[in-house]
Amino acid sequence: MASLDYAYRRLVNTLGPERVARSEFDRMVYSHDFASLPKVALLQWKLYPDFVALPQTTEEVAALVKLSDESLLQITPRGGGTGWCGGSVPNRGGVLIDMRKMNRVLALDSDGRTVTTEAGVTWKDLEDFVESKGFALPFVPTNAVGSTVGGAINSGSTGFGGLRGGRLRDVIANLEVVLPDGKLLTTAPNADAGGQLADLTSLFLGAEGTLGIITKATIRVVTKPETSKALVYAFPDLPGAARFLKAIVDSGLEPYHAMLADRDHFVFERALQPDSPEPADLALVGLRGSKDDVADTERTLDGLVAKEKGKRLAVEVAEQLWRERYNNYSARRLSRGLLTSYNLVPVGRLPEAVETAARIRRRLKLNGSVQAYLVDTTTAALVPYVLMDDTRPSGGTALGFVKRMGDAAFKMDGHPMGLGLFLVFNLRKMHGRATTFISAVKAVFDPRKKINGGKTLEVWTKYPWPGVRAIPPQGMAVGLEIAAMLRRAKPTRDRFVRTYEQEKGS
Template identity: 30%
Template sequence: MLSSEVKRELQAVVGPDDVRDDPESRLAYSYDATPMYQAMPDGVVFPESTEEVQAIMKIASRHRIPIVGRGSGSNLSAGTVPVGGGLVMVMTKMNRLIEIDQDNLTATFQPGLITKQLHEAVERIGLFYPPDPGSMHVSTLGGNIAECAGGLRGLKYGTTKDYVIGLEAVLPSGDILRTGGKLTKDVAGYDLTKLLVGSEGTLAIITEATVKLLPLPEDRRVMVAHFTDLYAAARTVSQIIAERIIPCTLEFLDQGTIRVIEDYAKIGLPADMAAILLIEQDGPTSVVERDIERIAEICRQAKAAHVQVAQSREEEVQLMSARRSALSALARLRPTTILEDATVPRAAIAPMVEQINRIKEKYGLQICTFGHAGDGNLHPTCMTDARDREEIERVEKAFEEIFDAAIRLGGTITGEHGVGLAKAPFLEWKVGKSGIEVMKGIKRAFDPDGLLNPGKMFSKETRRRVVIT
């Protein structure tokens, strides 16, 4: 609960309706999309302008109250769970699309804007904002920026950080920081723009962002290939790249996922397949047709059991439905679904999937893997039950081994979900002691009193790394 003094001060800034500390509101913002994490905030505040954010930050700093910035709460690393109490600052009322600048090919917006709304607004005029996280229908762009959201198109188009070129952010002091601008080139000092992208609300609260846009690709085409051999599917991914083709998306489903989807959606997926690749190319029509033809030929040469190029938008929707229903199909199996995102260099996908399967067997768990094969970003997904402590212990051990395996293959503990609370104990495995020290120093430079999203990214204790033999 907020002290009456703090509550009064906040009410003076945002008005009585936009500060809440009733139990229902606190409960509603005590969790996010990440299973098994919850913590009650002392209050919730809904600013409507940068000035209000500044005033709130000053109040919080004076009273040493933690601030957890939050959009729709769709993150998967417990990044917005208020584990240190304090205020959850919900940015959803600052949701204005300020400008689409067609001369400079940029869009400027407030952080609460829904990702999909930006997509629609720019596509309507022939422009394109590529980052497409799975949550894009509900996620806010501020959240995408805080987490450096990825998505299906990462292989060809990169992720959120490749598009954000200017930010307005508020520091804990209440001071405004303005970085970058409508500029392709800007080397005036350290790149604070890219540093804030993916900083998970631990450095500043983003109040406005400018992203670069691309021309909307004029055409696209979807195809699917089924493989009876996992390595043949993985080799096909490498072969496509070796032919100097970069598809827009290159998605992968493993056998476990295929079976669960078929069981759920009855869309005719063959249960004996070891892997399915879903491939989309976009660009000028002539290039798309040529690329899709060549990819289909590569799949056939790799002895794909079935290769199908969508001949209509309806067929495309049908082909993509397997990938789209993956998470829903998996989620209905058990009460708790843990979606991880261990990521490896593209060429290491097959050994990574084998490691995941070995670890799953070792711990007697149900783990299915799907994800973005083109950029090595896999989502091993565990169906479990949070109430079963014994099983959850096995799940935790299994994921520790999965992170370790990813790092051994030259990968990382998180490709697009962020560190948050969930992976803080493992960050040192990837970045090393010197990386942690430098990052903590950066944190101090922005937030000397540690008020912004405390407990995230940095853990009190690094998990001891199990040596796998």
């Protein structure tokens, strides 16, 4: 392996000194993603990259990938860092490639109904651009403000629009990818109008950056709807709100989005912002379409709500929640960290799922919230979050919640989402014998495992010695289960809201 000083000089020669960072502070920022990692993780992984590189062109990304063969440093691609299981966090240092300077929208094809963009553009910026041209995105991830186009594709994100425009895989027309050997791949060439060549787009969807680095994407767009409207309903309990979301699907309705959040979420919001809605178990529905269709759907929704003894809240509340729809985790400010468990479950089992999530959270004595939304007509996303303080000895035990939630999702004929550093043990449960195929594809594309190696399929550590270079995936499962047991044995329940109020008043 080349010395770090030599590797730094080569990186600077490629990008210039202003786009290569090596100070401890700059590297520390990239040692976690949106989720909080306990300090003990530093014993297992080298979470700080040796260098941070910020390319601005596809050619520069390719040069960085080729340079890895010379320096033998691992490469970790990163978008907005909005993931929750360490997929964009280094495990052995190396070079972290921050794609956010590749943030240009390149072209809008009005006739072909597509927009081509660099991978570092956030979905919110892309949405704003498309709407300014009279079009709309049929799909937008739930964390659109921070999530980049490439990052969402790598993680297989779900979000807004699934009931009407399909899921993310349905809106990607083409990708440009830098492969681990530095060559460029176009997954669905425009010249292949007859479909004679294989469309490799789906190969990179949800691959967590292990097969290559996405540099550009062509996304399908639709005509901007005539009107949009948000509705919000309060229910006596959260299962009632979940039954309402199920009834939306059973009735054949196609809102743009439908989600629920429990009372605790709004308790957190009100502690931070006094003008937040009165705490209650709420469902938020977004409608898009012609004025007549929106009015008809609104009347039908009111009837479904009445069956669950719910009530519609003021239009001002609905508009406020819709404006803030991409910001679901303000509660992080109440503690020093937050963990999200992202799971997919059948729509028919959503009422059971929200009760299960609340029960697990109570048993583990955690402060948190249960949220969920409709992904499409068959699937719902169950996305509870819990607060944690990773500076306390007990902070890391909150990771046991993610393990218990994933186990519960499997029991409900669903599965957790994301593998990253922590959840590799779920891969075989999710894909069975196909896991061997996934491993074989990685070996073909990246035999040296230089791009995001040691994740998804296996768990590398920072140590170079045989016997401790990697942890068996099931070993991670055992560790997280022990964390859950320790968490449940904790004698007291967390009280982050009360602590926050006391500190604010002092």
